[in-house]
Every structure is written in C-alpha cells, then in structure tokens.
Amino acid sequence: MQPTLSMQPTVRDHALADGLRAGQAAVEEGLLRATKSDVPFITEAARELTRTAGRRLRPLLVLLAARFGDPDAPGVVPAAVVVELTDLATHYHDGVRDEAAVRRDAPRPDANWDNTVAVLTGDFLFARASHILADLGPEAVRIQAQAFRRQVTGQILETTGPRDGRDPVEHHLDVLASRTGSLTAVSGRLGALASGADPSVADALARYGERLGVASHLADEVATPTARRLTLPVLLLAGAAGLGDPADPAGFRDPADPGNPLDLADLAGPGDLADRELYELLTGPAERAGYSEAVARLRTHPVLDRAREETARQADAARAALSTLPDCPAREALESLCETVAAPTAPSSCG
Structure with a gap:
C-alpha cells in the first residue's frame, strides 16, 4: 500500500529523496501491522480510513525531523506510525460528531457502520498507537499525552464557542492550534526525539509543526469554505x-x-x-x-482573499520557526512545505 500524498515537499537532494521514500514505505508497512486484529471485522474497520487517507503529512514531518539527528534510529518509523494512527483515530471520532454525510469530500467513517463501531474503531487505533508509543520511552508518552490533552481541549472549545466578547476568528484559530496544530507539532518533536537530535531542534520543529498544521487546515477551509463546521471564510x-x-x-x-x-x-x-x-x-x-x-x-467574495492571507501568515510563521536550524536539505524541504500549504489547493482528505 503506497501513500497518496497530495502535499509533498520539494526535495532536490537525491539521498534525502531516497531516504524519504524508504521511510514512507516502512511507515505504510507499520500501519498495516498496527491495524491488523485477530477479529477480521476490526481489521476492516480500522483500515477503512487508512486506505483512503490523503497526504500523510504528519509521518512525513517525523521523517524530515529525524534528518536533524540519526534518521535510521529504530524509533523513527514507529513514531511516524504513532502520529498517523492518532490522527486517523481522531477522524473516526470527529466523523461521529459531524452532522454532514461527508467530511472534507471523504466518506464519513460511520457511513458504513453505526456510531458505536466508529467510536470503538477510533479507540482501537488509539490503543494501538499507545502500545507502539510505550516502546519509545516515557518522554515520548508524555509528549503524546500533552498533545492529546490539547486536542480534547480544542474540541471542547470548538463545541462551547468563544467566551463573551472574544473575537470568533481568534477563537477559531486557537481551536485549530489545539485540534490540528498540536499533533503536527508532536510530529516534529517526536521525530527529533527519536533521532537523538538536540532539544533546541525539537523545540523549533514543534513550533514549526504547530503553525504548519494550522496553515494546512486553513488551506482546506479555503478550498472547502462551506464545510458543516464553521470555517474561517464563513x-x-x-x-x-x-x-x-x-x-x-x-x-x-x-x-x-x-x-x-x-x-x-x-x-x-x-x-x-x-x-x-x-x-x-x-x-x-x-x-x-x-x-x-x-x-x-x-468563492469570489473578498473574505476568501482574507482567509488566504491568514493561511499565508501562518505558513510564514512556520517558516520563521526554522531559522535557527542548520541549513541542510531537510530544512529546505520543510521550507518548501510552507510554500505548498499557502498555495491555492484542492480539497484534501486530511484534517
């Protein structure tokens, strides 16, 4: 099973390109193993979104972050599998929360099964991610737990809405930073941690990941501004x-x-x-x-241009977070992702 990435970095270095291809293939194999159960129905349910998932952005960030340390360290690929499993699990849970029949042009996970199965499938993926994460050490577990806390907080804030007097747009951006940016930030941090990179590198990659995650989500909102959840253009x-x-x-x-x-x-x-x-x-x-x-x-209203400007601002903030990192092919690839995210895109299937 090959990844269907719709958002790839520009990679001019042949060694990096080869390493990323090998790493992505290993991640796909890891996802196949992680979603296999002794119960065939569970395997089918767990792999439904795995087969239709889009760009594998978060595993890609883990692989690129690992280039600032030892990219062949044994924990790198498992860390990439963990962040993807976690993201897929949130899709199952979010699909139940959404009232629309589709979620960003991808079938809602409970379209074929009832809500209970969808929720339990998400729980199964969370459990598999936790099992793999435990082998990466207590620091990795702590990092993932903090990100999960932020994700849940963001979902609660999205449900309750902004406090009295709070700017709804600022509230929306904060929600995206928690719901989407937190896991993208973890991708950079876990990749650096697993590869043995310096803690300052991990901090920079986490800041980069959070802003890139927000920019990526906003790019989707520009592409599909009428999603059933409130989007920035609306x-x-x-x-x-x-x-x-x-x-x-x-x-x-x-x-x-x-x-x-x-x-x-x-x-x-x-x-x-x-x-x-x-x-x-x-x-x-x-x-x-x-x-x-x-x-x-x-699609021709001036608010869409304002939404694009905010997307570009978030992408610029991500690029700025890389300024302290060594100048190398991996940094160049990360910078190119900022340009890709901020460019007009078609709707993706990744949240």
Whole structure:
C-alpha cells in the first residue's frame, strides 16, 4: 500500500529523496501491522480510513525531523506510525460528531457502520498507537499525552464557542492550534526525539509543526469554505455582514420564540444585507434552493482573499520557526512545505 500524498515537499537532494521514500514505505508497512486484529471485522474497520487517507503529512514531518539527528534510529518509523494512527483515530471520532454525510469530500467513517463501531474503531487505533508509543520511552508518552490533552481541549472549545466578547476568528484559530496544530507539532518533536537530535531542534520543529498544521487546515477551509463546521471564510463573512458571533446559534434566534430563527433583514448591524442572505444560505441545508449559487458567490467574495492571507501568515510563521536550524536539505524541504500549504489547493482528505 503506497501513500497518496497530495502535499509533498520539494526535495532536490537525491539521498534525502531516497531516504524519504524508504521511510514512507516502512511507515505504510507499520500501519498495516498496527491495524491488523485477530477479529477480521476490526481489521476492516480500522483500515477503512487508512486506505483512503490523503497526504500523510504528519509521518512525513517525523521523517524530515529525524534528518536533524540519526534518521535510521529504530524509533523513527514507529513514531511516524504513532502520529498517523492518532490522527486517523481522531477522524473516526470527529466523523461521529459531524452532522454532514461527508467530511472534507471523504466518506464519513460511520457511513458504513453505526456510531458505536466508529467510536470503538477510533479507540482501537488509539490503543494501538499507545502500545507502539510505550516502546519509545516515557518522554515520548508524555509528549503524546500533552498533545492529546490539547486536542480534547480544542474540541471542547470548538463545541462551547468563544467566551463573551472574544473575537470568533481568534477563537477559531486557537481551536485549530489545539485540534490540528498540536499533533503536527508532536510530529516534529517526536521525530527529533527519536533521532537523538538536540532539544533546541525539537523545540523549533514543534513550533514549526504547530503553525504548519494550522496553515494546512486553513488551506482546506479555503478550498472547502462551506464545510458543516464553521470555517474561517464563513466566520469572516459573518463579521462582514455584522452578524456578531456566528458560533452561538442562539444569537440568531428570537428569545420569545427560540424555535424560529430571526429574519436576518431585521437584525441590527452594519453588515450588508446581501452578505447576510449569503451567510444564511451557506449555513442552511445543502439541498436548499440557491445553495449552489451561494457557494459560487462565496468563492469570489473578498473574505476568501482574507482567509488566504491568514493561511499565508501562518505558513510564514512556520517558516520563521526554522531559522535557527542548520541549513541542510531537510530544512529546505520543510521550507518548501510552507510554500505548498499557502498555495491555492484542492480539497484534501486530511484534517
């Protein structure tokens, strides 16, 4: 089974390119072993997302981070398998939480099985990741546990929404840093740790990974700005329309009749009525009349340019984190990923 990477770095060094190919093949073999169970149904369920997963970004970061130490150290490939298993497990759990029939153009994991099986499959992958992680030592376990805590915190913050007076856009970026950036940061840190790289290198790669993870997620949101979860383009549209906090649905309902949404034309605020109507269409059912036209309008709306600017800003922050690292082919490849992420992309299947 070969990885289907949609986001590859530019690698000019032949030795690095060969090493990455060998490492990626070893990771795929490790994933096959890790998702095998004595119960055939569990194997089938665990491998469903493994087969359809997209770019294997996090294992790639582990392999590149290891180039600042000993890339052939025995813990490097297992560390890459751990971060991918963890990411896949969160996809199973997130798929149950999402109300949409699809998640970023990939089938929702509980489309073929009920929610209980999807959750338990995610738990199985978490367990397999923990089993492999235990062989990497207590420091690796601690690093992964801290990242998992941040992921759960981010999911809670996403569910509860911003506190009173908090900018919804800032809140959204914080959520992405916790939900997505934390595991990408761990990829850099675990790769450095497993290879024996200097702790200062591990710190820099963790900072890089977190910003790259946020930029990567924002690039997906630009490519699919109408995902059922609130995306940055939709949040920016709400702000342009003067709708206040779109993360709080209660803010758009009549207190005297909470079951019915308020007429957007009656809402006070400086936003343009056309933007309000566009927001209402985009956040309504996809089968609603005018939805397809609303999607097309959003793709040419100025808020999409602002979302791209934020994506580029996050990618620039990732690149800046590499400034203290030695100038080498691995650093050049990491820098090229920043350019790839910030460039306009088609929707990916990785969160």
